[in-house]
Amino acid sequence: MGEFWEALRDPNYPFLRYALIAGALSSLCFGVIGSYVVARRITYIAAAISHSVLGGIGTAVYLRHAAGWSWCHPMLGALAAALLSALLIGVVSIAARQREDTVISAVWAVGMAVGLLLLAKTPGNIDAMSYLIGDIHYISRGDVVLVAVLDLLVLGTAWLFHNKFVAVCFDEEFAALRGVQAKLYYLLLLCLVALAVLSLVRIVGNVLVIALLTLPAAVAGQLTKRLWQMMTLASAICLTLIVAGLALSCAYDLLTGPTIILLAAVVYLIVAATRARA
Amino acid sequence: MSSQAAIYMSDVSFAYGATPVLEEVNLTVSRGEALCVVGPNGGGKTTLLKLILGLLRPNKGLIRVFGLPPRQARRKIGYMPQHVAHDPLFPITVEEVVLMGRLGAGGLGGRLGWYTSEDRAAAIEALRAVGMEGALRWPMASLSGGQRQRVLLARAICTQPELLLLDEPTANVDTLAETQLFDLLAQLNRRMTILMVTHDLGFVTHLVEKVICVNRQVVVHPTSQLTGQTIRHLYGGEVRLVEHHHSLVESAGGGDG
Numbered sequence: 001m002g003e004f005w006e007a008l009r010d011p012n013y014p015f016l017r018y019a020l021i022a023g024a025l026s027s028l029c030f031g032v033i034g035s036y037v038v039a040r041r042i043t044y045i046a047a048a049i050s051h052s053v054l055g056g057i058g059t060a061v062y063l064r065h066a067a068g069w070s071w072c073h074p075m076l077g078a079l080a081a082a083l084l085s086a087l088l089i090g091v092v093s094i095a096a097r098q099r100e101d102t103v104i105s106a107v108w109a110v111g112m113a114v115g116l117l118l119l120a121k122t123p124g125n126i127d128a129m130s131y132l133i134g135d136i137h138y139i140s141r142g143d144v145v146l147v148a149v150l151d152l153l154v155l156g157t158a159w160l161f162h163n164k165f166v167a168v169c170f171d172e173e174f175a176a177l178r179g180v181q182a183k184l185y186y187l188l189l190l191c192l193v194a195l196a197v198l199s200l201v202r203i204v205g206n207v208l209v210i211a212l213l214t215l216p217a218a219v220a221g222q223l224t225k226r227l228w229q230m231m232t233l234a235s236a237i238c239l240t241l242i243v244a245g246l247a248l249s250c251a252y253d254l255l256t257g258p259t260i261i262l263l264a265a266v267v268y269l270i271v272a273a274t275r276a277r278a
Numbered sequence: 279m280s281s282q283a284a285i286y287m288s289d290v291s292f293a294y295g296a297t298p299v300l301e302e303v304n305l306t307v308s309r310g311e312a313l314c315v316v317g318p319n320g321g322g323k324t325t326l327l328k329l330i331l332g333l334l335r336p337n338k339g340l341i342r343v344f345g346l347p348p349r350q351a352r353r354k355i356g357y358m359p360q361h362v363a364h365d366p367l368f369p370i371t372v373e374e375v376v377l378m379g380r381l382g383a384g385g386l387g388g389r390l391g392w393y394t395s396e397d398r399a400a401a402i403e404a405l406r407a408v409g410m411e412g413a414l415r416w417p418m419a420s421l422s423g424g425q426r427q428r429v430l431l432a433r434a435i436c437t438q439p440e441l442l443l444l445d446e447p448t449a450n451v452d453t454l455a456e457t458q459l460f461d462l463l464a465q466l467n468r469r470m471t472i473l474m475v476t477h478d479l480g481f482v483t484h485l486v487e488k489v490i491c492v493n494r495q496v497v498v499h500p501t502s503q504l505t506g507q508t509i510r511h512l513y514g515g516e517v518r519l520v521e522h523h524h525s526l527v528e529s530a531g532g533g534d535g
Binding site for chain 1: 331333352353355357359362365367368369370371374375377378379381382390391392393417419433437
């Protein structure tokens, strides 16, 4: 662990500090949004959204080179793809409940296919793997700013409308009867999921991010009775996992994203096994 | 006339796709009445409630609730569903569930869904009415089926409605709680109109003035001249009567779903 704290102070590794800050900030909105996602049982929707992000990244990277759009940042493409797929899945699930799962799988796979295709067609040496499982070496100061902005947006919205989100997640029909725009809040929640997913794509990648969104919340859900308690604990667990994952991967020269995810899985299994015995 | 009635339905028909569920329903419920809805499973009882709530739109006919289209009258209605659709393990306390009845109020706080101290007081009052005030901070996941139903009833009461719609309020309730529930409903009926779906007709006969029999068609029967002894007989009689109407519809050319 000593190496980790030394590396954090080393001016040659600024990305490690950025990763730590971005991870710490993200863990707040991951705890909050992850708890909504787990409580409302829409982890598969969150997974589809996060996978489709690659399509946006691939498109942005391709256009940047092929069309010479230097402003077309990969994260901009990721943002567009995440919001688009969130709205697409949301609207389909509201309009035609029985075909929801088909659309989710389609969005999931088409997003990945578009991304992989366009990344491969882009001149230069672009490693798709760095987007799939994350690569902290690419994290810049700009990414930290982006994560902070996403964090503010997500947490601010959740704080303002928490009671309505709880009502819509628990009993959508009753919420609608009380005059709450239940469908609108459901779509808003899916958009918040999209924004939350973006904030950690850089560190753990768009394939692995879903585990970090749901596993800490799943652990917290077994230990708490109320949603806000679940959110607080999930954030703390997420933060611990990211810090521990960064330290471990740094000390033993491991891939950071997979290390964090495996730690999350171990914690989940331990808590689940303990609870099952109790 | 329709503006005076709590519920007014004229020639209402509803079908799920090609399957007719309710046909040519004519129903008028006056303010202050208490009625119960009986009929076989799949006969359209819950569909009737959902039409009154505006959750479903009729294919044909007119529905007015306190003279308004159902969707506009929603805030005057307190609804207790039979179940809550989602997760029995959802991390939520009894208080938070009952407070949902206070959602949708005006003002900035109301628009954001923030609860006031008045809302919290109303929630406690509603829980006291159903005898669950001690469970305020309990997680919903720890409650029995009957306790959950009482919390959902408290949530409906907490909306301070003019019309109370209850879907199977006695389904998981034991005999002692049933007596308390009966007293509560009688007391609430002084302030509001009550419509409840139930299989337990004996329980409500002293409370309700009319029974609404639903089996694709809707027939209303008064209970005022009846004694407790004849209820069971009536219930069987009603079902046969409804089946009789059902066969009439078919022989008159109404297609079978």
